[in-house]
Amino acid sequence: MKKIIYALILPLVVVSGLLFTFALFANGSDINREIKNETSKKSIQKNLSAAERKAALKKWEATPDGIMYKKWEASPAGKKVYASEDKIRKSIRDYTNMEGVVTSLSLPSGSRLGFGVIVRINGDDYILSFASVKSDNYFLNFNKEAQQLLSLKVNDKIIIRSHSVSHAPKYAYPILSGDYVERDSKIIYKRAPRKGGC
Template structure:
């Protein structure tokens, strides 16, 4: 008799456990915030609204100015190397950023005759290795991203990888808890 009761209760416990486990996972997935992805039309509308603001007008004016065109051309020159994450040979031209910069640690470098700001998101030990660089040093850079802003007269490359004389000097640490 006891064996029969245990035989009936055991499947009941297993099935109810599965039901509650499935219920918990459904609750967890519904409680996660949905990614804020905009459709192409919504993104275009949002961009048009921003362009109508004073900041958007100022940015468009800068883009059409000779200084803005120079910066955008510099960013376009290296776009292919950035998308393929290939090596770019650079020569360090300055160990300091232009006055008024708020980019953190960075250096100025020339790639194929065009000046760029190399900005690094680095930890303290990594900064020490970067501080060993000197003006006119030839380095190899890899990056995925270039940006620009009206405040700066140079395109800004986010440094992911730097090597000098075939020795790794800097490699960006992946962000914790995300992409």
């Protein structure tokens, strides 16, 4: 008797599962269309005016993240990072050479900056990040410039050019984007220009 009941229930379960799947896929296109429309509406945001940006910043500063960030800015660690950034600001703006010495071949633990090293420039340490270079060994084995970056050693003297410097409260050093690196008068890394833009 149990076998007969199972034999009757099993086809019902299979058929109802198929009907449910069919209904889901039929309605899925509507759901996908709604998601796409919602995403496109969000992406077509007008540029904010200076007053609107200022108001948005004030609103963010009142959030827990904003409060924590402002505390970090006023702390000795935050002030040190800003002072280090100020030392190289002119070189960043003018995209001129900065002499550096590699002090560490690894980034701080928990870092999510991709591949990079720590360098000392004018007595201050900086994270030299190569965000466009993937840090997994499989990728690095096929990229000649990335292999040259891996050949860097502690105390190597390098010439760096960068278009930007940034910071984040979780890092004790400013983050310098690695756009150009030279060692012993040979270019070992030059970031490829972005496609479709400047």
